[in-house]
Amino acid sequence: MRQTVEVTYADGRVAVGVAGVKDFVAFERKFDQPTAALADGRLEWYYYVAYLAMKNLAQAGEHEGPLKPSFDAWMLDVEDVRMLEDDAVPLDVTPS
Numbered sequence: 872m873r874q875t876v877e878v879t880y881a882d883g884r885v886a887v888g889v890a891g892v893k894d895f896v897a898f899e900r901k902f903d904q905p906t907a908a909l910a911d912g913r914l915e916w917y918y919y920v921a922y923l924a925m926k927n928l929a930q931a932g933e934h935e936g937p938l939k940p941s942f943d944a945w946m947l948d949v950e951d952v953r954m955l956e957d958d959a960v961p962l963d964v965t966p967s
Contacts, residue, residue, distance in 0.1 A: 873891045876890055876924040879953075886935065888928040888934075890920045890924040891927070902919075926938060
């Protein structure tokens, strides 16, 4: 399970990152909602997944500029978030 996310910052920078399984588990723990709830979700939920994807970029040393240390501080610099369809994998996690 993974989702490619594009973030446009207020200063014009654009970053593309990937949210993976650990990020969706973090989402479920923080919001006490299943990942499937993202389909009907609040804007905050999408932005939180994008923040986690940007944290992944920063940890890999691939994020341009410093990443704000908290979600709320990071949101102040964000102009837009897009979930890119071309790399999306269905969120069906039914065991086989």
